[in-house]
Amino acid sequence: MALSEVTTAFLKRFRSAPHLSPSLWTQQCRRYALPADAAAVQETDELETTSLAARPSEKDIERYDPAGVARRRNERHSRRLPRSRYQYKPPRYYRGPLHPHQPPPESDPSSRLFVPGPFSLPRLEQTYHETFAPDYMTMTYTHFPPGFSAPVKGERLRSWIGDSPYFKNRPPRGPRGGDVLRLLRKPITFRNVPKLEKVTVHTMVKAATDDVAHLHVASMVLQSITGVRATAHKVEKSAASFGIQAGQYLSLTCELSGEAMYHFIGKLVDVVMPKIKDWPGVKGSSGDSSGNVALGLKAEEVALFPEVEVNYDMYPPKMIPGCHIFIHTSASTDRDARVLLTQIGVPFYGKLIN
Amino acid sequence: MNTGKDTLRRSVVTAAVVEDQPAVPHETRHPNPPVTAKGPRKAYRLLASPVLSRPPLLTRDLTSFEKAFYLYQKRLNERLALPFTRYFYYKKGTPSDEEWKRKIRARKAAARDIGVYTAYGPEGWNDEVLVGDRTADRESIMEALARDAEGKDIVENERAGDADKDGQAVTGDARAGEGQRKELQKIVVEGPMPRITEADRTNDQRSLSRKLDRSLYLLIKNKEGQWRFPEDRIYGRENLHQAAERILVQSCGINMNTWIVGNHPVGHHAARFESPILSKISPNRLVSTSNHELEQEEYGEKVFFMKGRIMAGQADIKSNEYGDSEFRWLAKEEVKEVVQPDYWWSVRNMLVVR
Incomplete structure (x- = not known):
């Protein structure tokens, strides 16, 4: 039952690439000699049948017990092979593309870099695909009548015009009115509906200058609310006025993407934000003008996350940190990102700056 | 000031000159006199139709x-x-x-x-x-x-x-x-609400709490006995967005909190009548148009669908002003079963799968 619904096309992706043995080569050569219809039948058979599509017989299902077989075998043979004789271990170091012992790809569970997951299909991700994205497309649709051609805009990077010999082969001049080359905003179609790409949770623990325990507690808090191990960062430059020195570990970040990100944003919007007292929302001017929006949470607001709330006593008093949350979206302007976040349920207040 | 006076004087002079000229007969001034309408206007029936949907409230079942x-x-x-x-x-x-x-x-x-x-x-x-x-x-x-x-x-x-x-x-x-x-007192953990509701068991197609993991669409049985999305003519200078909101109120009452997504239609349906229909269009009380009854010979109909979402409330067919007799909330495959085949052909791609 378990795997009978899977289509053959889907399963084909999981199959390893066929290894061409000499016998296969001869088979292929022979196939060309066969009549055309026979070859076609063979080919479709090869494409369409898998061992998983057909359900095994009840007898086979009952008899299949790999753990029991292994247990009985171990009882019969008291001397077992050492693990190194049968368990594959990938090389510890990558020795270059020409080395005969190559590490397996990262997606292989035997790889040293393998990270398991995903473990679930987040609710927010489903809602995005079923509700938010279609609505977003309807809202931002721009109609171009037949025969419409977009007006030609001036060049973004200007060329050097003049007869000075120094203008030759110069890189183009920067944009008018500033150094920053803004992202282009293309009309929204079904291909480029903005979506959440990444969330970075960041905290700077000033108290860790005196007592490093603050950093450890902050790391555990971030790990428990995000589900991702926090990375500690060094101070790059000393600042005597703040009392920090270069080389001290004072800040932590968690990079979330995919499943962890959707779970985190879902928790933040549906559980934490409604519980914050006297909170006007995210500032309307937040954003880096290329579709990434940031917000901050104070220590008492971080304590509202369900993972912290259930065992609040576990964390030493006054050591739960506040944090910054950077939401990276695939939108190219802040306005588009804000529309997406509003759909998700993030409230904005004040003047909206695009 | 001077220039102002000058122009004033000049215009007075020109007026005098015009007065002096002999009056030209009205017919000769317009080489193409307006065609006086003989009989009713010939046109297509132009309709707006809100596609009101309730988005999925639950996550889908995993395969x-x-x-x-x-x-x-x-x-x-x-x-x-x-x-x-x-x-x-x-x-x-x-x-x-x-x-x-x-x-x-x-x-x-x-x-x-x-x-x-x-x-x-x-x-x-x-x-x-x-x-x-x-x-x-x-x-x-x-x-x-x-x-x-x-x-x-x-x-x-x-x-x-x-x-x-x-x-x-x-x-x-x-x-x-x-x-x-x-x-000890037995701890009983209250589980989540069931995913299958009473409306699912009785297949109550007028209930909004049926098929909680699917999108449901509001369909109406009109005077001719056909199941369609609620629809009505567009009157005067109102636009599609306004028409959709008005039609929802006039067909299903005010007990619905709805939101029309976007100002553009998400689909359209065009059909020709077997023979032209001479229809009298009386003014609508909710739209400011001329008070005269308009006669129009209609060769077919063109329906533009506006996407809408229901947030709260329920349809009420009693206050219907179009003579519709029944309403249902249906999932995509159920819509296919009740509507006309040509209508389904124009509608099917704008309904989401889930």
Whole structure:
């Protein structure tokens, strides 16, 4: 039952690439000699049948017990092979593309870099695909009548015009009115509906200058609310006025993407934000003008996350940190990102700056 | 000032000059005199139609492959992750530590939703479930979590050691000889609301609490007995967006909190009548148009669909002004069954699959 619904096309992706043995080569050569219809039948058979599509017989299902077989075998043979004789271990170091012992790809569970997951299909991700994205497309649709051609805009990077010999082969001049080359905003179609790409949770623990325990507690808090191990960062430059020195570990970040990100944003919007007292929302001017929006949470607001709330006593008093949350979206302007976040349920207040 | 005076004088002069000229007959001034309409206007019937939908409220059911895959990944994670840091979460010798030890003895792994599985033992490799196993089902996971919260083991096992203590506690002062085991009040964890509602069981197609994991669309049985989305003519200078809002009010009453998504239609349907219909269009009381009845010879109809969402409330057919007799909330495949084939052909692509 378990795997009978899977289509053959889907399963084909999981199959390893066929290894061409000499016998296969001869088979292929022979196939060309066969009549055309026979070859076609063979080919479709090869494409369409898998061992998983057909359900095994009840007898086979009952008899299949790999753990029991292994247990009985171990009882019969008291001397077992050492693990190194049968368990594959990938090389510890990558020795270059020409080395005969190559590490397996990262997606292989035997790889040293393998990270398991995903473990679930987040609710927010489903809602995005079923509700938010279609609505977003309807809202931002721009109609171009037949025969419409977009007006030609001036060049973004200007060329050097003049007869000075120094203008030759110069890189183009920067944009008018500033150094920053803004992202282009293309009309929204079904291909480029903005979506959440990444969330970075960041905290700077000033108290860790005196007592490093603050950093450890902050790391555990971030790990428990995000589900991702926090990375500690060094101070790059000393600042005597703040009392920090270069080389001290004072800040932590968690990079979330995919499943962890959707779970985190879902928790933040549906559980934490409604519980914050006297909170006007995210500032309307937040954003880096290329579709990434940031917000901050104070220590008492971080304590509202369900993972912290259930065992609040576990964390030493006054050591739960506040944090910054950077939401990276695939939108190219802040306005588009804000529309997406509003759909998700993030409230904005004040003047909206695009 | 001077120029102003000058122009004034000049215009007066020109007026005088014009006065002096002999009056030109009206007909000769317009080489193309307006065609006086003989008979009614010939046109298509122009209709707006709100496609009101209730988005899915629940996550979808996972396919059997997804269930098996997620369980496999969870078990893989249990094998690859570092062991649960017990002393970080439970202080040694506390009741919660004892409870954890009792639970972990029964279920072998830290995760509660992967069944009884020894990740670090010699049979850790046996991480795939057999055919017909129900460990990954939603019901089994919910039951395991509820049992864990109630203080029981995740599976019903024969009691071993001090496991028979659960549900009991020592009351009174043990040193004073008052210590005796007493049945604690049974903890009953309230599970989530059922995914199948009463409306699902009775297949009440007028209820909004049916098929909670699907999008439902509002359909109306019109005067001709055809099932369609609510629709009406566009009057005067109102636009599609306004027309859609008005039609919802006039057909299904004001007891609905709705939102028309976007100003553009999401689809259209065009059909020709077998023979032209001479129809009299009387003014609508909600739209400011001329008070005269307009006659129009119609060769067909063109319907523009506007996407809408219902937030709260329910349709009320009693106050309908178009003579519609019935309404239903239907999922996509149910829409196909009730509407006309040509209507379905124009409508099918704007309805979401789920």
